[in-house]
Amino acid sequence: MRYLNPAIREQFNQQVWEIVRRVPAGCVITYGQVASLAGVPPGVGVEEYRAWGARWVGSAMAACPEDVPWQRVVNSQGKISLREPGGGETQRQRLEAEGVVFDSNDRIDLKRFGCQAGDLR
């Protein structure tokens, strides 16, 4: 198959948003974690999912609803990934209000604030 079925993609997006909503306040999660929790969509190889799951999550985030705290989803570097640099300052303070601490490099310590799979449920 050349590319994933649109229906599966849609369902996958919903699943991603659902997981992000389960992320508790003061806790952040990486794209890889979200992809891992979302599970491998049908008809997709695990090795391919490992490489593209994160990107699919990012694509899903592109159209995330208002009630989805997309800001709690960060990349492996522990940094907020936004299209507009500096546009996330307001949301960053929002995370700080939840207890998330940023270092001098605008980075989050995933060892402390990184959410575990078992913490979601």
Place this chain on the structure above:
DNA sequence: GTTGTGACATCGC
């Protein structure tokens, strides 16, 4: 139908 770009992850230096 083709081309360019992207809210990433991983490996190498």
Place this chain on the structure above:
DNA sequence: CGCGATGCCACAA
């Protein structure tokens, strides 16, 4: 530990 380069899929123009 930090920065640069690479791979691959989906979407918009």
